[in-house]
Amino acid sequence: MTEQALVDFRANFAKALNDKQLRRNLTKAMDSLRLKRKAVFADKEALERLRSVGNAIRRRSLSKLPELLEKLEKKCTENGIQVHWAETKAEANQVFLDIIRRHQASRVIKGKSMVSEETHLNHFLEEQGVEVLETDLGEYIIQLDHETPSHIIVPAIHKNRDQIAHLFHEKIPDTPYTEVIEELNAIARKTLRQKFFAGEIGVSGVNFAVAETGTLCLVENEGNGRMCTTVPPVHIAIMGLEKVVEKLEDVPPLLRLLTGSATGQMITTYFNMITSPRKPGEKDGPREVHLVILDNGRSNILADPELRQTLQCIRCGACLNHCPVYTRLGGHAYGYVYPGPIGSILTPQLEGLQNAGTMAFASTLCGACAEVCPVKIPLTDILRLLRNKSYDTQDSPTAVEGHGYKKNVSEDLAWKGWTAMNTHPAFNTLSTRMLGLIGVHLPRVGPLKGWTSVRTAPKFAKKSLHQLAKERGLSDE
Amino acid sequence: MPDRPDKAYFFGTCLIDLCYPQAGLAGIELLQREGINVIFPQGQSCCGQPAFNSGFPAEARAVARQQLKCFSKDYPIVVPSGSCAGMLKHHYPELFVGEPEAEEARRFADRVYELTEFLVKVLDIHLEDRGKPIKVTWHSSCHALREMGVVEHSKALVRQLRNVELIELQKEHECCGFGGTFAIKLPEISAAMVGDKVADVRQTGAELLLAGDCGCLLNISGAMEYQNIPIPAKHIAEFILERVND
Amino acid sequence: MSSARERVFANLHAAMQRGGFKVPETGTPLPLTLSRQERIDRLKTLMENMHTEVYVVKADDWLNVLKELLRQRSLNGLVYGPGTPLAAALEPSWENDLPPLIPYNEEIEQFKDRLFAIDAGITTTRGGIAETGALILWPDAREPRLLSLVPAVHIALLQADTIYNTFAEAMNSERWQEGMPTNALLISGPSKTADIELVLTFGVHGPKELIVLIVD
Numbered sequence: 001m002t003e004q005a006l007v008d009f010r011a012n013f014a015k016a017l018n019d020k021q022l023r024r025n026l027t028k029a030m031d032s033l034r035l036k037r038k039a040v041f042a043d044k045e046a047l048e049r050l051r052s053v054g055n056a057i058r059r060r061s062l063s064k065l066p067e068l069l070e071k072l073e074k075k076c077t078e079n080g081i082q083v084h085w086a087e088t089k090a091e092a093n094q095v096f097l098d099i100i101r102r103h104q105a106s107r108v109i110k111g112k113s114m115v116s117e118e119t120h121l122n123h124f125l126e127e128q129g130v131e132v133l134e135t136d137l138g139e140y141i142i143q144l145d146h147e148t149p150s151h152i153i154v155p156a157i158h159k160n161r162d163q164i165a166h167l168f169h170e171k172i173p174d175t176p177y178t179e180v181i182e183e184l185n186a187i188a189r190k191t192l193r194q195k196f197f198a199g200e201i202g203v204s205g206v207n208f209a210v211a212e213t214g215t216l217c218l219v220e221n222e223g224n225g226r227m228c229t230t231v232p233p234v235h236i237a238i239m240g241l242e243k244v245v246e247k248l249e250d251v252p253p254l255l256r257l258l259t260g261s262a263t264g265q266m267i268t269t270y271f272n273m274i275t276s277p278r279k280p281g282e283k284d285g286p287r288e289v290h291l292v293i294l295d296n297g298r299s300n301i302l303a304d305p306e307l308r309q310t311l312q313c314i315r316c317g318a319c320l321n322h323c324p325v326y327t328r329l330g331g332h333a334y335g336y337v338y339p340g341p342i343g344s345i346l347t348p349q350l351e352g353l354q355n356a357g358t359m360a361f362a363s364t365l366c367g368a369c370a371e372v373c374p375v376k377i378p379l380t381d382i383l384r385l386l387r388n389k390s391y392d393t394q395d396s397p398t399a400v401e402g403h404g405y406k407k408n409v410s411e412d413l414a415w416k417g418w419t420a421m422n423t424h425p426a427f428n429t430l431s432t433r434m435l436g437l438i439g440v441h442l443p444r445v446g447p448l449k450g451w452t453s454v455r456t457a458p459k460f461a462k463k464s465l466h467q468l469a470k471e472r473g474l475s476d477e
Numbered sequence: 478m479p480d481r482p483d484k485a486y487f488f489g490t491c492l493i494d495l496c497y498p499q500a501g502l503a504g505i506e507l508l509q510r511e512g513i514n515v516i517f518p519q520g521q522s523c524c525g526q527p528a529f530n531s532g533f534p535a536e537a538r539a540v541a542r543q544q545l546k547c548f549s550k551d552y553p554i555v556v557p558s559g560s561c562a563g564m565l566k567h568h569y570p571e572l573f574v575g576e577p578e579a580e581e582a583r584r585f586a587d588r589v590y591e592l593t594e595f596l597v598k599v600l601d602i603h604l605e606d607r608g609k610p611i612k613v614t615w616h617s618s619c620h621a622l623r624e625m626g627v628v629e630h631s632k633a634l635v636r637q638l639r640n641v642e643l644i645e646l647q648k649e650h651e652c653c654g655f656g657g658t659f660a661i662k663l664p665e666i667s668a669a670m671v672g673d674k675v676a677d678v679r680q681t682g683a684e685l686l687l688a689g690d691c692g693c694l695l696n697i698s699g700a701m702e703y704q705n706i707p708i709p710a711k712h713i714a715e716f717i718l719e720r721v722n723d
Numbered sequence: 724m725s726s727a728r729e730r731v732f733a734n735l736h737a738a739m740q741r742g743g744f745k746v747p748e749t750g751t752p753l754p755l756t757l758s759r760q761e762r763i764d765r766l767k768t769l770m771e772n773m774h775t776e777v778y779v780v781k782a783d784d785w786l787n788v789l790k791e792l793l794r795q796r797s798l799n800g801l802v803y804g805p806g807t808p809l810a811a812a813l814e815p816s817w818e819n820d821l822p823p824l825i826p827y828n829e830e831i832e833q834f835k836d837r838l839f840a841i842d843a844g845i846t847t848t849r850g851g852i853a854e855t856g857a858l859i860l861w862p863d864a865r866e867p868r869l870l871s872l873v874p875a876v877h878i879a880l881l882q883a884d885t886i887y888n889t890f891a892e893a894m895n896s897e898r899w900q901e902g903m904p905t906n907a908l909l910i911s912g913p914s915k916t917a918d919i920e921l922v923l924t925f926g927v928h929g930p931k932e933l934i935v936l937i938v939d
Contacts, residue, residue, distance in 0.1 A: 010663075010665075013663065013665055013666055014665050017665050017666065017668075017669050023669075025920075028920070028921075029920070029921050032921050033921070043753075045753070046752070046753040049750065049751075049752055049753055050752045050753075052747070052750055053749060053750050053751065053752055055747070056746065056747045056748065056749040056750065057749055059744070059745065059746050059747065060746045060749060062744070063744035063746045065735060065739070066732060066735040066736055066739060069732075069735070070732075084727075085726070085727040085728035085731050086727050086731075087727045087730045087731050087734070091727050135928065136918070137916045137918040137919070137927060138916075138918035141918070141919075154917070154918060154921070155918075156918055156919070157921070159919075160920055161919055161920055161922075164919055181919050181920065181922045181924055182924050184919055185916060185919070185924045185926075185927050188927065189926070189927055189928060192928060193839070193928070196928070197835065197839055212900055213899075213900055213903045214903075215903050215907075221914065221915050221916060221917075221927075222914055222915070222916045222918075222927045222928045222929065223872055223914035223927065223928040223929020223930070224927070224928040224929075226868075226872050226908075226929065227872065227928055227929075230868045230869055230872065230906075231831070231835075231869065233832075241731065241735075247900065248894060248899055248900040248903075249891060249894060249895060249900070250749075251890075251894075252889065252890040252891040252894065253752055253891075255890070256752070256855070263917070266769065266854075266855040266856065266911075267852075267855035267856070267857050267909065267911045268911070269773070269910065269911055269912050269913070269914055269915055269929070270908065270909065270910060270911075270914075270929070271857075271908065271909035272906070272908055273903065273906065273907040273908070274905070274906055275903040275904065275905060275906070275907070276905045277905070278905065279864075279905055281864040282863065282864045282867065282905060283827060283828075283829065283830045283831060283834070283864065283867040284830070284831035284867040284868050284869045285831075285867075285868050285905060285906060293731075295730075295731045295734060299731060299734035299735045299737075299738050300734065300738065302735065302738035302739070303737065303738035303741045304741070305741065305742075305743030305744070305745075308738075324651050324652045324654070324670050325666055325670075328666060328669045328670065328673075329666065361659070361662055361663065362663060362666065363656070363659070364619070364652045364654060364655065364656025364657075364659045364667075364670075365530055365619075365656060365657075365659075366619035366623070366652035366656070367619055367620070367622075367623040367624065368619070368623075368650070368651075368652070370623075371623055384529070384530060384532075387530070387531060387532035388532050388533075388534050389532075390532050391532040391533065397741065398741060406532065415528055415531075415533045415536045416536070418527070418528065418536065418540075419528070419536045419539050419540055421522070422491070422522035422523045422525070422540040422543065423522070423539055423540055423542075423543045425519060425520040425522070428522050432494060432495055435495055436495075447661040448661075449664075450660070450661055450664025450665075450667075450668075451660060451661060451664065451699075452703075453664060453668065454664075454668040454671065454672065454700055454703055455671070455696065455699030455700045455702070455703050456699045456702040456703050457699075458495075458496050458695055458699070459496060460495050460496060461495065461496060461497070461498045461499075463498060464494045464495065464498055465489040465493055465494045465498040465501040465502065465517075466489070466494060466517075466519055466521075467498075468498050468501075468502055469487075469489070469501075469502075469505070469517040469519070470519065472502075472505075474487075474505065474515055474516070474517040475514065475515075475516045475517070476516070476517060476518055476519045477516045477518065477550060
């Protein structure tokens with residue numbers, strides 16, 4: 001069940017499309033991210049080979065998911081990492097709170113984690129009186145403005161420097177107004193350094209968790225992730241249960257795919273592999289490391305052989321950057337944590353089709369997402385499947401929650417009519433002739449209204465190709 | 478290169494049938510000029526994609542079955558649309574998994590060619606340009622690009638025409654926003670997309686927009702006409718035929 | 724009520740019952756095989772592209788180069804990990820006109836105030852990766868993790884012989900899977916961000932400068 005009010009997708013979409021500043025900010029950023037990815041994967045053959053490797057690794061991981069998770073738990077525990085399980089968002093949040101309370105801590109510093117966005121961890125902890133500070137620059141910016149990420153990799157991409165300049169000037173004490181990006185970064189560095197210094201609990205996500213060795217891998221550029229996982233005495237990492245991979249040797253190809261697809265980088269500044277808390281004799285690093293493994297509907301997704309490919313995702317965001325719909329709307333219009341093509345296949349499965357099913361229809365099925373997906377998730381096929389399920393009232397063991405929500409008599413009738421017209425040649429001839437007679441005088445109501453708000457109406461030819469072919473005496477074998 | 482056949486089926490597509498029959502005829506004539514005996518089954522209708530993409534697979538299958546019936550002989554099936562060709566070639570086999578026609582759908586799919594692909598790959602066509610110098614730009618349909626992978630064939634044909642200058646769009650690989658029922662279900666997003674596509678067409682300075690798919694043509698030319706932008710749009714088959722006939 | 728763990732695994736096992744898992748053979752990425760010199764050159768070029776200062780130095784000269792680099796900067800100190808061969812080379816030869824050498828010899832709880840105030844840190848490295856341009860570090864009891872993170876300047880010493888073609892090669896030939904350290908790190912440059920308008924800026928939360936001495 002969703003905990004938020006129903007999202008008014010159409011109103012959100014219209015609002016986003018009318019925001020000219022947002023459109024400019026997004027277009028510029030997305031164009032740049034696409035070019036960077038293209039440059040880093042210039043060798044097509046190498047890329048295709050790497051994508052096949054990535055796909056195989058992720059499929060293998062999912063094919064033995066329970067076994068790998070047990071192994072991960074065992075290895076982590078042996079290494080001194082404390083593993084916690086959460087079936088729901090609320091359970092995950094409670095694990096955090098219990099640890100924080102046990103340490104009588106009140107200052108949490110956080111590296112970027114989409115799963116913690118999914119569980120609305122910050123909101124939960126703040127209600128409990130815990131200060132939670134986002135330390136990734138993009139996350140810090142949107143936290144200052146009480147926003148959620150609009151992109152899973154570059155969370156503040158909807159804002160430009162002027163907007164950030166105003167925000168810093170207003171929200172950070174004693175901060176002069178500046179639009180110089182280097183100066184804005186310096187302001188964040190100075191402010192956050194004090195927070196790293198004083199943080200009591202560090203929180204991070206996990207990019208890959210290696211079952212073989214019990215290792216948590218984190219990808220980042222800024223160093224805030226390393227700060228959060230090294231300076232405070234306690235580190236809590238949270239991951240979706242699909243993030244596990246079998247072997248250490250699975251990591252290098254996925255890392256290349258992730259950084260290249262996300263930001264066009266051959267590698268990020270830091271790749272941080274954590275296998276244990278501080279050992280005796282070591283001088284820094286947290287004394288406690290906790291790993292929270294969240295289900296939140298993922299195990300249900302695993303049940304369906306087609307839909308489970310959703311769980312192959314390594315959260316690179318390339319599908320967002322290449323999606324003609326996302327690049328015009330930005331993430332907020334989708335109303336849920338995960339936007340764009342991956343969000344449009346994942347969210348309806350997590351939140352129910354009746355709540356988020358519209359997302360599966362917010363695509364032209366152009367295929368740009370599937371073309372760039374580093375682990376070859378057939379996003380368009382899954383979008384189509386979710387559309388089918390939106391009308392399918394039949395119950396099955398792998399049914400998606402809210403299936404059949406869209407079923408209605410008028411659409412049923414329309415498609416029945418369409419089917420009849422296209423399966424009975426005589427009927428087809430009759431209807432094309434009738435449309436030919438209507439010609440350019442179509443009534444501009446109903447579905448055609450949206451079309452004609454920016455286009456002229458389709459003009460029907462006087463004679464169909466069927467008629468012309470017959471007149472030309474083409475053989476009808 | 479596959480053997481040059483004597484006969485070929487022509488799958489006209491529903492949009493061409495209704496709105497762009499001249500483009501269909503042009504495709505047929507280009508094949509006939511190359512000595513192909515073109516068969517046009519009168520029972521044909523739509524590839525089924527509108528229902529297939531809208532959540533109605535059973536309806537799509539019923540319509541697809543009608544096409545399997547009409548194109549049953551072992552001739553190549555030539556389609557003047559990358560999108561419909563993609564449906565016939567790549568989605569028919571999956572649509573009939575577990576159905577009695579599964580094998581038939583696979584064999585059918587093997588025979589499907591997009592028109593420009595057929596002209597280049599199978600017929601090795603050589604075009605003699607008789608037209609006046611003209612600047613054109615080219616819009617790739619998403620399915621021609623990604624499902625069929627035939628865009629280079631289309632552009633190769635345009636480049637064979639010596640008086641035609643092809644100016645590429647800045648974002649040639651970006652969808653125009655048609656998406657079948659998408660344009661009707663989410664018209665605001667579709668409008669934003671086609672708006673950007675029109676701007677891209679304009680900045681090329683081209684006198685004519687070419688495309689190989691009538692869905693895209695309907696969308697982009699409808700938007701240009703609405704904005705009173707005097708750039709006509711044409712299906713590539715019609716354009717080529719005019720150039721070689723002039 | 725059953726534990727969250729039991730419920731999650733019950734869900735997972737139920738899902739696995741549906742079957743239909745198709746697992747293709749895991750192939751390998753295109754191999755990369757460079758000569759020793761090519762590996763050095765590639766690492767240097769790629770890391771320089773990411774605003775790292777890279778110097779290829781002779782084994783008997785690296786200390787002089789290091790001192791020269793330090794003299795060019797006004798730094799209030801250089802923190803290092805005592806007990807390493809690097810420390811053994813630095814300690815006896817340190818000169819008065821250089822930033823004072825500060826050993827990281829206490830636990831972070833005691834050392835934090837000082838560490839956050841020191842301008843530069845120096846570490847050894849375990850190796851390098853030519854393919855993507857990166858250093859491999861396995862911080863340990865002698866060279867703690869924050870040495871390469873908190874000071875604004877990070878200087879790293881890299882032995883040319885330890886530069887691998889790829890990350891996978893480093894991992895496999897050193898058999899990392901048999902025993903991972905508390906923390907293993909790859910570092911490819913100074914800390915950076917592009918979170919504002921995708922404009923790349925160096926020196927956000929971690930070091931503003933990374934200096935690599937490749938000892939050839």
